[in-house]
Amino acid sequence: MSWLRSATTSTGETVDVEISGGVIRRVLPAAGGPVGPEDTDLSGHVLLASFVEPHAHLDKALTASLIHNPTGDLAGAVAAMDALRPETNRAELIARAEAALRIHLAYGTTHIRSHVNVLSSVGLAALSAMVEVRERWRGIIDLQLVALVNDTSGPLLREALKEGADVAGGCPHMEDDPDRAVAACLDAAGEAGAPIDLHTDETLNPTALSLVTLADLVTRTGFPHPVTASHCVSLSMQPVDAQRTIAERVAEAGISVVALPQTNLYLQGRDQPVATPRGLTAVAPLLRAGVTVAAGGDNLRDPFHVVGRGDALEVAALMVTCGHLDPVNALYSVTTAPRTALGLPAVSLAPGSPADLVAMPAGDALEALGAAGAARTVWRDGRVVARTVVRSELAAPAPPSPRAPASTPAPVPAPVPASAPASPSAPPAATPDPCVPKADR
Structure with missing residues (x-):
């Protein structure tokens, strides 16, 4: 005790x-x-x-100094990581992931959900490494691993869920048929009895609305496991009435939304130099509809977001600045809300x-x-x-100048009525200015 x-x-x-x-x-x-x-x-x-990070990419963390994002946008970040991947071995991936964990832990984060690339070109290698990391750190900082597949209709997602992934994931908006991809991911998650967390509509293109498909399918099928939609950027580009309607459908389906201000602000809007959109989901309409809105850091110093401290308070501050939350709700978005989204005890x-x-x-x-x-x-x-x-060591300013000793103030003369003649004690007349010619005085 x-x-x-x-x-x-x-x-x-x-x-x-x-x-x-x-x-x-x-x-x-x-x-x-x-x-x-x-x-x-x-x-x-x-x-x-303690803080909860609802959306990280530990398999990519701390690689910004190793590879450059040539365009600064999402496509450039994906290309940069594709170029780096063949040069990264298992030991290097684990070392960087554990360095990122130490950063998060020192700032007060005790639970993290990390998406892990499970790609048709590389298979389960990154997932296997992250499973090792998860088990080593269990009880200190707990990890949930999301299998982030590039083809939800293929066998890799099911295989990943059997080989240690905790959550089914994917990027439907980046597949040829986004609606079919959402359905395939739900099917795989349902078979495995696993939650689902999708990268959803990570684009400012207003026609991308996989979030609506996800909400409708979850409601219609009665999907029994927790569902999270991360990013949901295109929701911010919808008209006000559409935002409200979609947010209500998301709330009805019981879907949690993860806002990711750092990476979305970095990647989105680069092709719109005038009135550049914030690249953040429609936080206020979602909250008004009763949706659980958590906030995460997403990427930590990698081609998707080249800076960041790994500090949940940095994320909360951005939710104040960019999401227009008050400080109480901003703190809620990095503590209570992500615990709800991840199914953790309050x-x-x-x-x-x-x-x-x-x-x-x-x-x-x-x-x-x-x-x-x-x-x-x-x-x-x-x-x-x-x-x-x-411990801070600061230079001291110069001491204040010594003051002259106080003198006894002179007595204040009694006021003179305006109609009275000047007394002998009245102030003397002004002394002529020697710089002014006598004729002008």
Whole structure:
């Protein structure tokens, strides 16, 4: 048993949190007493549920310095990765994926869903490597692996689900027959009893609406497993009425949507130099319809997005700036919403909740989101799995100039009525200016 003492909650309360057996046992108003040897003093820290990354590509992570995206758009990124793949061996893929995991963990992420390329040209090699990574890190940072196939109608998706993939995936909008691809992926997932997470309409082309096909098929077939649609960029290009109607159909089907602001802002809209669209899904209409909208980082320093910190708070800040969410809902999109989408237990500062938590120096949740400092402590099942300490050394400004000693103020003369003649104590007349000719004075 241990206590997290004097932590500030997202609602501004100061509490003591008891943890035992990987679970929160009690949450009490902070007593302000001594901190025991097994306890953690969180005075001046905000305590939140740990973050969840609902959409990553760990098999591509940290490759931006190795290969260049020649066009900067989605097609260029795909071509760049195709060129790099023959030069990448299993050990290199695992090393980069684990480096990315460490980055995410240090910033407070304890669960990740990662899409893994399962291509007809290379088979299950990347999936096999990522299964090894998943098992090595289980219990520290848990992975769900999505088989991202380039041909949903072929045998690879079924094979991948048998060989260790947790979720069925694909990119229907990039196949010759998107509607048929959606149906094929649902069939394969249904046979395997697996959830489905599709790259959906990752384009600003308003005619691409696989999301509608997915919603209709899920509703009509009663597909019994969780369904996620990632990206859904083209939804933002629909008229307002169409956005509302489609969002309501998605809500009725129980489909979660993952918004991916970083990569979509980077890749989309490059051919529209005037009034460039944001490349983000229609967040507000989806939320109004009751859809679970999670937010993810997508790519981490690879040809699809060449920068990024691997920090969920960076994603949340973009959901404020680009998605126009308020800070509370932005934090929700990287904590509670992705847990719902991924089928994970809910985490809150309440008895019985899993003790998957992150604390960071801040006066309140808004400061934590805005500053997004690297100093953090991360708990998984009640044990510390990451701790980052930051020490700053700053130059001091020059000391203030010494002030002259204060003198006794002169007495203030009594006011003189406007009609009274000037007294002898009145101020002297102005001295003539020697620079002005006498004739002009």
